[in-house]
Amino acid sequence: MSTDPTESTPLPILLLNGPNLNTLGLRQPEIYGSDTLADVVDLAERTASELGYGLRAAQTNHEGEMIDWIHEARGQVSGIVINPAGWTHTSVALADALVIPEVPIMEVHISNVHKREAFRHHSYVSPIAAGIIVGYGVRGYEFAIRRLVELISD
Numbered sequence: 001m002s003t004d005p006t007e008s009t010p011l012p013i014l015l016l017n018g019p020n021l022n023t024l025g026l027r028q029p030e031i032y033g034s035d036t037l038a039d040v041v042d043l044a045e046r047t048a049s050e051l052g053y054g055l056r057a058a059q060t061n062h063e064g065e066m067i068d069w070i071h072e073a074r075g076q077v078s079g080i081v082i083n084p085a086g087w088t089h090t091s092v093a094l095a096d097a098l099v100i101p102e103v104p105i106m107e108v109h110i111s112n113v114h115k116r117e118a119f120r121h122h123s124y125v126s127p128i129a130a131g132i133i134v135g136y137g138v139r140g141y142e143f144a145i146r147r148l149v150e151l152i153s154d
């Protein structure tokens with residue numbers, strides 16, 4: 001990475017986690033593992049920082065709050081990594097919102113949703129995502145940030 005002080009700092013990456021992901025580590029560890037949301041944010045911060053980016057992270061159980069944050073992200077972030085959790089499979093409104101910031105979106109699922117119930121096989125977010133990382137456990141967040149930075153740099 002260049003250390004030229006005249007070079008401007010890139011806009012941060014936004015990491016968004018949807019409903020119930022605040023309970024990571026407790027919730028169905030046989031599916032989601034034992035890492036907590038704090039561990040995920042720590043991993044994401046370290047990965048972003050290694051690549052020269054700051055990270056803003058937020059989690060909510062309230063769909064309208066998530067949509068407001070996505071609107072506010074327009075012009076403020078370089079790209080978005082999102083695990084939409086249950087809204088993946090239900091929310092046209094979330095997918096509509098994610099187009100508004102006009103930045104690359106990476107969709108992450110900790111579990112392999114395609115190995116699970118049929119209702120988890122469809123995602124409203126995937127058609128607008130630049131890429132999807134599924135079934136790599138929480139390391140998927142790291143891979144998503146690495147890919148996001150490649151996309152931003154292109």
Ligand SMILES: O=C1C[C@@](O)(C(=O)O)C[C@@H](O)[C@@H]1O
Nearest residue numbers: 083085086108109110111120
């Ligand atoms: O809450 C979640 C988490 C999830 O997005 C995942 O990370 O594997 C998969 C979704 O089906 C589920 O509703």
